[in-house]
Amino acid sequence: MQELEIYTSEGGGGATRERARVRGASRFADYALLLRGKPAAVVEAKKTSRDARLGQEQALQYAEQLQRIHPGTLPLVLYTNGYDTFFWDSESFPPEKVHGFPARDDLEWLIQSRQDRRPLSVELINTNVAGRDYQIEAVRTVLDAIESHRKKFLLAMATGTGKTRTAVALVDVLQRARWVKRVLFLVDRIALQEQALSAFKEHLPASPRWPEQGETRFDRNRRIYVTTYPTMLNLIHAGTTPATWISPFFFDLIIADESHRSIYNIYQQVIRYFHGYTMGLTATPRDHVDHDTFALFDCPTGEPTFAYGFDEAVNHDPPYLCDFGVLKVRTKFQVEGIRGPKLGEGEREQLELEGLDLDTIDFEGTDLERKVANSGTNALIVREFMEESIKDSTGVLPGKSIFFAVSISHARRLQDLFDQFYPEHRGRLARVIVSDDSRVHGKGGLLDQFKTQDMPRVAISVDMLDTGVDIREVVNLVFAEPVYSYVKFWQMIGRGTRVLESDQAQRRPWCTEKDRFLIIDCWGNFEYFDIHPQGRAPGQQIPMPVLLFRARVDQLAAAAAAGDLDLAELIKADLRADI
Structure with a gap:
């Protein structure tokens, strides 16, 4: 008769020591973990200088021997050298390295689940x-x-x-x-x-x-x-x-x-x-x-x-997702090559090794961010969007739309332009939705308003709405920023792919029909990723300098109406330079 040291594992990794005797055992395990007096697991402990995996077969033999002494479920197996620990549910999976021992509650569930699970x-x-x-x-x-x-x-x-x-x-x-x-x-x-x-x-x-x-x-x-x-x-x-x-x-x-x-x-x-x-x-x-x-x-x-x-x-018939058309707006950023060259796969991997995540490039405070936020091209983008976007059933207001901005200051600039050009909406048409704004989250927050209320129609976002936010009624996406990650690019496109509820009664009044959505690409993102979707021609083929000049004239009128004489003088200077 040999004495076997038995431990009952408690929550938090602690243990309560108990003693038990096992008759007829020719060998013994270093430790056993008990549940209600019966062995649930055996532990083989090796010296720290030895490979823990040397205890694998030993521990299994101990488990099989305990099963013969205590008929029922084969005990689970753990073996360790103090540094590496392995767990083996030999009835279900190969051994695997784990980061610690199960708590008592975990062990009880592992054993009980074996007995109760259904096919x-x-x-x-x-x-x-x-x-x-x-x-x-x-x-x-x-x-x-x-x-x-x-x-x-x-x-x-x-x-x-x-x-x-x-x-x-x-x-x-x-x-x-x-x-x-x-x-x-x-x-x-x-x-x-x-x-x-x-x-x-x-x-x-x-x-x-x-x-x-x-x-x-x-x-x-x-x-x-x-x-x-x-x-x-x-x-x-x-x-x-x-x-x-x-x-x-x-x-x-x-x-x-x-x-x-x-x-x-x-x-x-x-x-x-x-x-x-x-x-x-x-x-x-x-x-x-x-x-x-x-x-x-x-x-x-x-x-x-x-x-x-x-x-x-x-x-699929009927479609599970909406297809899209692309309107390419050739801005002065593309003309001037501000975006920079396309990165090869080797360059991408090197940048990632150096800690630069192409999915989460932050433009805040960069020269690019300053150029974009202060550029008159933003006025062109806003005007182009209002003319070309998919509208609601009235044909006047854009349907639910997401602008992807370069930075928070860029997003604020775009919102200011919406407010200047379209004051009749009293600042409700477009709103900036960013994660560091406490008003965004929760019921009644800005994101909830965008999802469930008529206004705002335009959500201007920096990263927050790029992935995972499901709003079926989105019919316009505006890429007002360059994207460098293919993964992120498709996630952003996915913001518009949802189809409407099949039950007409469940549809929102501002979006009763949707068979396609529109992407307005201001940065040549599709060319960057060598994607060639079905394009959409603008409603009018007016040269970009003319559109930009008109947008500045609209800005000037809005500034004058608001009594902002300093801004009006700055816009006049831009107009003179254009002429």
Whole structure:
């Protein structure tokens, strides 16, 4: 008879020591983790000077021996040398390196789930959540992969095809079938957090969510957690006590929204920290997803777990996405070559190695930003937009529109021009919507007004509305900034691809019809990325200098009407120079 040291793992990584005797054991494990007096896991501890993986087979043999002594589920296996720790659920997956031990609650769920989970192949998908054929196929593809003992998945679905709804439908199946208890949904900005929380609340009301409005303290008793990458990273780093520690086994499923290189260069450690199933969502066309993203989700390069592209969605009958036309406005920035040369792939990779993220270039305070913000070309862009944009049913006002500006000061300048040229709208036609403005977020905020109210019609944004914000009624996009990332460019285009509700009664009065949307490109972005969509000719072919001169005359009239004599004199000087 030999004595076996047994530990019961507690939350926070602590332990309560117990003693137990095992008859007939010819060998013994270093540690065992007990649940209700029965071994749930064994731990093989090697010296720090030895490879932890030398304990793999030993630990498995101990687990099998304990199963013979205590009939039931095969205990889980962990082996470590103090630096590296490996976890092995030998009934389900190969061994994997983990960042720590499971807490007692995690261990209990891992064992209980083994016994309770139902076959995924017979579980029904809720088509009220994700009812389109490709969404059902996407969910079923992931479920089949899980039953084939895979743990990582990547869905490449065009912007507007319902990635979030697809993810919610998957979560619904996995929670009902007892494969998953707690889910982490990661986003890269607060606006997307609010949007995802709303989707889970609508479709999975019985699954408690964190955070609720105004909630900041982490709560361990929820089922759905939606947060930004930096917030989750901070929570992990802050876990230095049993009360604040978040176990690597806390989440059973991690969903990473907007999965592309710019996110993972900084925050992939969040995804790698947790042990559960991991699924990435990306709107990037599969042939432009970088190999690092495929590798992170254990997918061969160019082969996501599931893909559904823009062309497939547009060509479906009826269409799932709106196609677009492009109006190219040749501004003086292009004429003067301010944008700069196109970067080759080698140059792009070198810049990324040096820490420059092409998805998040900040123009604030640069010479380019100053030239753009102060240029008379902005007046031309505003006037051209008001003449050429897709209008509402009255044919007078533009439909819902997004301007992508170079910087906040550029955005403010554009808003000022709308107010000067169209004072009859009393400052409500166009509004700047940027993330550092406290008035933007929440019910009744500027973003909510843009989504749900008649005014404003024009949202002028710097980065905030580039990705993930779903507004079906957007019919005009204005690229008043240069874009250098192909991934970001398609995400921005996706702001206009949503189709309207099929039920006419549910449509907004300012957008009752939408079969296409318009992109006004002021920076030659389509040429930059060598994309050749269907173009749209301007309503009148007037030379740019003439349009610019007319716009300045309009500015002069607006300045005079407002009594701004200093501005009027500056505009007069520009007009004389033009002449």
